[in-house]
Amino acid sequence: MMYGITFRGKHSYDIGNIIVKTKSRPPIAPVKQLDEEIPYKDGNVDYSDSGGRLFYQDKVIEIDFTFIAKDLIRLNQSITKFVSWMAGGYGELRFDDMPYTIWYAKPINLNDIEHFAYKNGKFTAQFRCKPFNSWIFNSEGIRLGDAIRLDSNVPLGFGNENKFTLSKGVTEHSLFYYGTAPVRPTIEISQYSGDLSITVNNDTMSTSSISGSPIVIDCEKRIITRGGLQCTTVFKGDFFELQPCDNRIIVIANKASSSNTVEFKYKHKFLYGDDF
The missing domain is CATH 2.60.120.860 (Jelly Rolls)
Known part of the structure; x- marks a missing residue:
């Protein structure tokens, strides 16, 4: 089975003639490091959790897109659709292999697409993402008819709390x-x-x-x-x-x-x- 992504409500299959493969998907965002170097003291004083907990920076993920085209005309058509799909600010990103998780992401290197796509038919898109991801279901619980796996571990009465x-x-x-x-x-x-x-x-x-x-x-x-x-x-x-x-x-x-x-x-x- 070939997996894809959904971004801004549109699936990669809808763009057509591209193959999607994750290159880098960090499982946790980097921690904001706040420390001070004090003379005549070994090590630094770490203030990273002085606000009551650790705080996190944005994270960057990378996705490879391979364009399938028999000639330059078809390749340019694919690039046009791809750029129209990707361009803009933050949007919801979902991976087919993590169907219930929402990443809040925006592409940050679209200006490089022409060089790499023409050179080898592949482009690695970088997405800047918010530190935390979200579940597609909110605190009100799961409603009748919501798409969820039958073997999920969602507890009975979820949302009543x-x-x-x-x-x-x-x-x-x-x-x-x-x-x-x-x-x-x-x-x-x-x-x-x-x-x-x-x-x-x-x-x-x-x-x-x-x-x-x-x-x-x-x-x-x-x-x-x-x-x-x-x-x-x-x-x-x-x-x-x-x-x-x-x-x-x-x-x-x-x-x-x-x-x-x-x-x-x-x-x-x-x-x-x-x-x-």
């Missing part, structure tokens, strides 16, 4: 995050009016006398809204990040009822691919 009901006073919840890289979620709180405090692991965010539905805390964009209107400055504290495995959540709400729900929304992030 991300939504819970508030109780008046203190509500504690354990959220198991299945990704292998940290993710900044969006938190939606429905039908609530009153004082509110949310703690995720060691970070807390709080406010007093807030009302509006829904209250949305976007930890990636660092924006908070209530009823669609921005209210970021009303809250005090730090935005949250979910870590792989168990995350302890504590919500303190002085006027909660059974109609108040909290939902964490995100895309699972992976250092490389999923293991379901």
Whole structure:
């Protein structure tokens, strides 16, 4: 079986007359190294994890594209289709042999294609990728009809861990995050009016006398809204990040009822691919 790729929603088969082969696909992005050299001291002082965890740089992957053409006219037609497909900023990239993993990538060396394609009919495209990959299914779970292998290891009730009901006073919840890289979620709180405090692991965010539905805390964009209107400055504290495995959540709400729900929304992030 010959594997290909899907980029910007189009499969390499749709381009026609090219053979795709991975040349380099690093399983993890390089760590951002922050250190200081101190005189009269052996080694360096490493500050790489001083922000609470390690942070990562973008990664580069390489893919070989071989153009099949019987003459220069056909070769130029193939190159035209290929460049139109590749040109642009970041897009979603998926490999046929990793069908549930999304890489966020952009080509960075298309200007070299003419020389190599004419010389030997092959071009090695370099893609700059974001440090973490994503799973094609989000935190809401897998719906009936979603394409997934019958022999996958996705647990029963997958997605239920991300939504819970508030109780008046203190509500504690354990959220198991299945990704292998940290993710900044969006938190939606429905039908609530009153004082509110949310703690995720060691970070807390709080406010007093807030009302509006829904209250949305976007930890990636660092924006908070209530009823669609921005209210970021009303809250005090730090935005949250979910870590792989168990995350302890504590919500303190002085006027909660059974109609108040909290939902964490995100895309699972992976250092490389999923293991379901």
